[in-house]
Amino acid sequence: MSYKPISRQQNFKFVWLAVPSLVLGLLFSTYFISKDGISQDVGIEKSVFLDGLAQCRARDYNPVAPKHRTKNPRYKLGGELPTPPVLIKNATLWNGDGHLSRNVDILFQDGIILKVGNSLVDNFNGEVIEAHGHYVTPDSWPAFAGASDTNEMSESSTRPYLRSLDGFSPYDTAIRIINSGGVTTSLVLPGSGTAMGGEAFAFKHRLFPSNRSEDMLLNAGMEEQDGPKWRWMKMACGENPINNGRRKNQLPESRLGLGYLFRKRFDDAYQSLVAQDQWCYEAETLYKAHSKKAHTKIKSRFPEPIDDETMIALLRGKVRLNAHCYESYDLEAMIRLSHEYNFKITAFHHALEAWRVAPLLAKEGIATAIFADHWGYKKEAYDSSVKAAQILSNAGVQVVFKSDHPVLNAQNLIYEAAKAHHYGFDADLALKAVTSGPAERMGQDWRIGYVLPGYDADIVIWDKYPLAIGAHPLRVFTDGYTTFKHVDYDKSIVQDYDSSSIKESSHVKVDKPNAQASAVTYHNIAGLVHGPSATWEKNSVVVVENGVVTCIGSKCSAKGEQIDLKNGWVIPGLVAASVRLGIEEISSEPGTSAGKISTDDLLPSADGIFVGRKFSKALDAAFKAGVTSAISIFKSSTMIKEISDSTFIKRLVADHFQVDVSAPSNSISSSLAGQITTIGQNIGKSKTGVVAVDVDGAAQIYALLHNLPINVIIGGAEAHVLAEELAKKNVSVVLSPTRCTPSSWYKQECLVTGSSPTGYSLLHDAGVNVAISGPEDNFIRGLIWEAGWIVADLPNYHDLSDFEKAKHAASLLTWNVAKAFKLEGLVGTIAVGSPARFVVYDGIPGTLEAKVTLVVDQDLVENETDQY
Numbered sequence: 001m002s003y004k005p006i007s008r009q010q011n012f013k014f015v016w017l018a019v020p021s022l023v024l025g026l027l028f029s030t031y032f033i034s035k036d037g038i039s040q041d042v043g044i045e046k047s048v049f050l051d052g053l054a055q056c057r058a059r060d061y062n063p064v065a066p067k068h069r070t071k072n073p074r075y076k077l078g079g080e081l082p083t084p085p086v087l088i089k090n091a092t093l094w095n096g097d098g099h100l101s102r103n104v105d106i107l108f109q110d111g112i113i114l115k116v117g118n119s120l121v122d123n124f125n126g127e128v129i130e131a132h133g134h135y136v137t138p139d140s141w142p143a144f145a146g147a148s149d150t151n152e153m154s155e156s157s158t159r160p161y162l163r164s165l166d167g168f169s170p171y172d173t174a175i176r177i178i179n180s181g182g183v184t185t186s187l188v189l190p191g192s193g194t195a196m197g198g199e200a201f202a203f204k205h206r207l208f209p210s211n212r213s214e215d216m217l218l219n220a221g222m223e224e225q226d227g228p229k230w231r232w233m234k235m236a237c238g239e240n241p242i243n244n245g246r247r248k249n250q251l252p253e254s255r256l257g258l259g260y261l262f263r264k265r266f267d268d269a270y271q272s273l274v275a276q277d278q279w280c281y282e283a284e285t286l287y288k289a290h291s292k293k294a295h296t297k298i299k300s301r302f303p304e305p306i307d308d309e310t311m312i313a314l315l316r317g318k319v320r321l322n323a324h325c326y327e328s329y330d331l332e333a334m335i336r337l338s339h340e341y342n343f344k345i346t347a348f349h350h351a352l353e354a355w356r357v358a359p360l361l362a363k364e365g366i367a368t369a370i371f372a373d374h375w376g377y378k379k380e381a382y383d384s385s386v387k388a389a390q391i392l393s394n395a396g397v398q399v400v401f402k403s404d405h406p407v408l409n410a411q412n413l414i415y416e417a418a419k420a421h422h423y424g425f426d427a428d429l430a431l432k433a434v435t436s437g438p439a440e441r442m443g444q445d446w447r448i449g450y451v452l453p454g455y456d457a458d459i460v461i462w463d464k465y466p467l468a469i470g471a472h473p474l475r476v477f478t479d480g481y482t483t484f485k486h487v488d489y490d491k492s493i494v495q496d497y498d499s500s501s502i503k504e505s506s507h508v509k510v511d512k513p514n515a516q517a518s519a520v521t522y523h524n525i526a527g528l529v530h531g532p533s534a535t536w537e538k539n540s541v542v543v544v545e546n547g548v549v550t551c552i553g554s555k556c557s558a559k560g561e562q563i564d565l566k567n568g569w570v571i572p573g574l575v576a577a578s579v580r581l582g583i584e585e586i587s588s589e590p591g592t593s594a595g596k597i598s599t600d601d602l603l604p605s606a607d608g609i610f611v612g613r614k615f616s617k618a619l620d621a622a623f624k625a626g627v628t629s630a631i632s633i634f635k636s637s638t639m640i641k642e643i644s645d646s647t648f649i650k651r652l653v654a655d656h657f658q659v660d661v662s663a664p665s666n667s668i669s670s671s672l673a674g675q676i677t678t679i680g681q682n683i684g685k686s687k688t689g690v691v692a693v694d695v696d697g698a699a700q701i702y703a704l705l706h707n708l709p710i711n712v713i714i715g716g717a718e719a720h721v722l723a724e725e726l727a728k729k730n731v732s733v734v735l736s737p738t739r740c741t742p743s744s745w746y747k748q749e750c751l752v753t754g755s756s757p758t759g760y761s762l763l764h765d766a767g768v769n770v771a772i773s774g775p776e777d778n779f780i781r782g783l784i785w786e787a788g789w790i791v792a793d794l795p796n797y798h799d800l801s802d803f804e805k806a807k808h809a810a811s812l813l814t815w816n817v818a819k820a821f822k823l824e825g826l827v828g829t830i831a832v833g834s835p836a837r838f839v840v841y842d843g844i845p846g847t848l849e850a851k852v853t854l855v856v857d858q859d860l861v862e863n864e865t866d867q868y
């Protein structure tokens with residue numbers, strides 16, 4: 001017999017045939033190796049041998065969660081001083097398992113919750129917080145937060161060995177901002193740009209005097225008996241890794257290539273795993289036979305190639321895999337792979353098409369980490385469903401909401417749960433999906449995600465019902481430390497608090513008029529918000545004849561067909577400003593777009609229009625959300641663009657320019673000063689009389705104001721800094737996005753949600769005409785809630801009547817937009833003699849309880865308003 005290296009097939013066979021063949025194989029190879037002249041008696045260093053043996057023995061060790069936790073291993077880490085015990089009294093507690101109870105006391109000390117119950121302690125030496133019935137919940141858990149070290153896109157697409165910890169900056173301002181939204185733990189998943197992004201790490205949003213990111217690790221301070229130390233990992237399928245491959249003309253350029261790449265990589269890892277098992281078998285056998293001399297008999301050290309280490313751990317069930325995959329057949333492909341190589345998938349992220357294969361995911365026990373309604377930005381995100389959470393959950397799939405920070409600001413993670421609830425997802429399940437659900441998927445539900453004795457003291461006190469629009473934490477505890485306290489905390493916490501939850505959706509159905517009816521009277525209106533002069537009036541009606549409003553108010557005589565609005569609220573049709581509706585359908589698909597402009601000429605975007613709700617989901621979704629007109633612009637990386645209206649209410653609306661701070665280069669024209677000069681040279685060319693500029697930075701806005709006749713600022717993250725100036729010069733601001741983040745150098749003065757005062761109130765109080773928009777077309781159907789956020793943050797919110805709330809919300813998307821773009825009389829109001837464009841809600845516009853029941857655009861009336 002001669003020595004034959006073990007072929008791949010044989011290798012597999014050994015494993016499948018289990019011990020007998022494996023023994024034979026090992027004996028033969030040992031025997032022949034010695035015969036080939038490698039001396040068995042040299043062996044390896046003893047400590048190296050023992051270390052390998054220890055690793056072998058740790059392979060199958062799976063620590064279990066402790067039954068009674070009495071300490072939080074993270075307490076007193078990193079030089080932080082201990083804090084006194086805290087007693088929260090009279091909370092309305094949602095505790096993580098769907099249980100809501102009133103008048104609850106919560107006691108915690110040294111970072112761990114000790115007691116939860118009624119009237120806990122009489123004589124207490126510590127901080128007492130009277131919650132006055134405010135809502136208290138476990139903190140929220142997103143599944144993704146990252147800085148810019150998100151992707152390693154160089155060369156290979158499979159880099160399972162990268163670690164997000166290496167790119168985690170403890171000084172990222174996002175850590176504090178996200179925490180202020182009630183988020184105390186994040187699983188930071190690297191990648192999605194490549195097939196295997198790397199190892200993920202879980203962090204708590206608590207900063208330390210030590211300044212060390214390692215102290216922020218969820219697993220920091222943990223000893224073996226404290227519970228299982230899980231590891232996490234991220235992979236991705238679909239468009240992201242494929243597009244990356246195409247850019248470099250390398251694997252993977254297709255789903256087929258991706259499938260091969262995954263198999264190759266798993267196969268490699270599997271070989272390494274088998275090599276380890278073989279080594280372990282040999283080592284144990286030698287250890288039994290030779291005890292202390294065993295290390296002299298073995299030919300090599302325990303094999304642990306760095307490239308495969310994480311993958312082997314995954315195959316051994318010690319790593320929880322999070323896979324970023326969208327389309328149903330991508331999910332299927334990944335599941336196939338998991339069967340071939342025998343590993344578990346913990347959760348599919350993004351997974352906007354998961355709802356199509358809900359039973360499959362339920363059977364596989366795979367959770368989905370999704371968005372409530374973020375959609376349409378690429379092909380694989382086009383067939384999403386706002387009912388996904390419900391569909392998946394009903395099929396038995398665990399649903400978790402994710403932020404995809406910084407794509408969606410993780411600070412507002414709770415908003416995902418709130419929106420899903422709006423679309424019909426059960427409130428308890430929605431709250432679980434940002435607390436105990438993600439904790440369970442991370443393998444941490446024995447420790448975080450609940451307000452129960454023995455859990456980490458990660459607790460949020462809310463100013464409102466957490467699923468209401470604009471809910472903010474008043475105070476956030478992380479490991480028992482106060483990591484966020486709202487500036488108005490003292491004022492807000494003593495407010496007598498209405499702890500009722502929001503009303504469940506009423507599913508009001510409103511009939512639409514007969515298509516032949518030339519006159520229609522809309523009646524039974526709770527509030528008619530027709531324009532800036534509207535005041536509340538009982539028994540108001542709207543009379544429409546041949547698509548034109550002929551009477552509004554309580555004194556009209558009914559004409560034609562009577563449509564009962566079922567006590568609904570009526571506001572003017574919304575105007576989406578500075579969007580690409582009708583110009584572009586899917587932003588990452590050039591084939592669905594009217595194109596980019598590469599010149600500095602003003603081009604009418606109207607010439608690039610496509611029309612028809614029938615063919616455009618984006619237009620249809622917007623219309624069903626009450627958006628009856630849009631000021632659409634070309635997508636362009638250059639500065640000069642023209643705004644026009646997508647339905648040609650007015651073909652040319654504004655000269656539209658962009659100050660692009662993202663890529664100013666050395667050329668004069670692209671420097672910031674050069675851009676402002678070019679804008680100056682081009683202003684007035686199309687004679688629209690409105691000059692609109694996309695710009696965020698206060699310094700750039702200042703330069704524009706002092707050099708050029710600007711009418712509208714779009715973006716405006718720092719516009720509030722120049723509020724007085726803008727008011728004096730009659731310059732309108734279209735805040736886009738409404739909830740800004742300091743995501744770039746030129747947005748650092750943005751006031752994030754929860755700030756007091758807000759950027760909006762500074763502008764508004766100074767007398768600036770403010771409207772809102774975007775940021776992207778996929779947010780259009782949620783624009784009215786962006787208005788709702790602004791209203792909920794008004795300093796006098798609690799003093800406003802329902803009518804005033806509705807009117808303020810409406811103004812931001814209707815007549816204020818018209819005023820900014822000089823479209824008064826054309827859009828933005830319901831006025832006698834004007835085309836009938838209005839939208840009806842079954843609740844107060846801007847709140848999440850309210851649903852659109854009817855959209856009227858002249859003769860066109862839509863009452864089927866369910867979203868995709």
Ligand SMILES: *[C@@H]1O[C@H](CO)[C@@H](O)[C@H](O)[C@H]1NC(C)=O
Pocket residue numbers: 090103131132133495496497
């Ligand atoms: C708890 O707070 C609510 C709301 O402020 C209040 O009505 C109630 O009296 C409080 N209960 C106790 C025991 O303090």
Ligand SMILES: *[C@@H]1O[C@H](CO)[C@@H](O)[C@H](O)[C@H]1NC(C)=O
Pocket residue numbers: 209210211
């Ligand atoms: C952490 O950094 C701060 C400055 O941000 C410094 O004052 C402090 O001394 C540092 N802590 C340690 C342990 O060096």
Ligand SMILES: *[C@@H]1O[C@H](CO)[C@@H](O)[C@H](O)[C@H]1NC(C)=O
Pocket residue numbers: 509510511512513863864865
């Ligand atoms: C829409 O109106 C039609 C005609 O009145 C009615 O039959 C239908 O049920 C309505 N649909 C909804 C969803 O209200």
Ligand SMILES: *[C@@H]1O[C@H](CO)[C@@H](O)[C@H](O)[C@H]1NC(C)=O
Pocket residue numbers: 728729730
């Ligand atoms: C601003 O608008 C007011 C009223 O519309 C007008 O009186 C004033 O002259 C305008 N100011 C500027 C600088 O355009």
